[in-house]
Amino acid sequence: MSDFFNTVLKEFIELQQKLNATISSNFREINDENMLLPVLTILSVAFIYGVVHAMGPGHGKLLISSYFLQKNRSYKEAFKMGYLISLIHTISALSISFILYYILEVIFSQTFQEVSFYMTKISALLIIGVAIYLFFEQHKEHIGANLNQKSDLSIAFSAGVIPCPGVMTIILFSILMGNITVGIFAAVFMSIGMGLTISLSAILATATRSKTPSRVSKLFPFIGNSMILLLGIYLLIL
């Protein structure tokens, strides 16, 4: 079992390496005569890279699934939330890359990790804040709180605010290759891929909830929210 797990993990890392290399080599192949094929390859590989990349820790999957365990929601809502997180995650990465490169002109490879560190702390505080708010709401309305649009947005924002390092690397590389437009499109496609993986975790949580007998699922708001709170604390002290 352990061997199987190791092999899968190793394959998973190798796959990311291959996808990463395919994106960079296709960036090098772009020229005035040869544009379409490398660009299409970059975009489709960026999409797959996004799906795979978001399978790793981070990217808000635990948060969103704990959130969707709490109340009956539709699959459509779960799907939309996954994409909202991915969108914020990518916008955060794009803006931070541009600020670091064009405005601050820092040692990128070092600063980019420092920035990720501080953004994770901000995210942790936001997550704790959202958890406290949800506990408060649950207490007010007893079990089965009304999870409204406001809490959806706060959840998506608190998870998405951490910039995606994968997107940052691609963006910076595209700037260095003199092809920033393709880089931005690659980031968008990567984010569509990530959204798919993140949505899937929300959809799974929704499905789990709907298939659980109500005498058990009435405990889910408490369990789910406690998981959110613990996640926030963990990210804060990490």
Add this chain to the structure above:
Amino acid sequence: MIKKLIILLLPILSLAHPHIFIDTKLDFTTKNNKVDKLQVSWIFDDMNSQILMMDFDTNRDKKLDKKETQKFLKTYFNKLSKNRPFIHVKVAGKNVSLTKHISPFSIKYKNNLLVMNFTVDFKKIKQTKTIDIGFWDETNYTAFAMEPERIKFKGKKLKVELGFYEEDLFVADVLKIML
């Protein structure tokens, strides 16, 4: 102090998805059925090679001179993790400290890729039964890959086997040499 602490904690964030991919190349020289020396090349992926060159090749001459190399090693390898430089060697299952046997790092930029080279002198390392050689970063920020076609022998080829080093949610390639 706070900055140091933060820098030590940083790589933990990356967990299981690596952001730097390194292909390793191993060139062994053997003598009397023992390893005499090992030349190691770490080949960085294209994306990170470009980003690192942007950061450290400050005079933009497409190579890292002595000063730039020092800055690179200091900022990148010494600061970002407490247990650089990722080299793990065991003889007959026991860890061996390499401090006295390892050459300084040299860095080359070739075919758009950043390559870091160093040599491990095995002459004074007592060799019995097996030698395990692996490169890994516990934080998984950097992922090292070993491939049989990048492992070469000068002198008699020793029996080798590629395996894993494993710990919770973490796996890395290890080359086992049977003496």
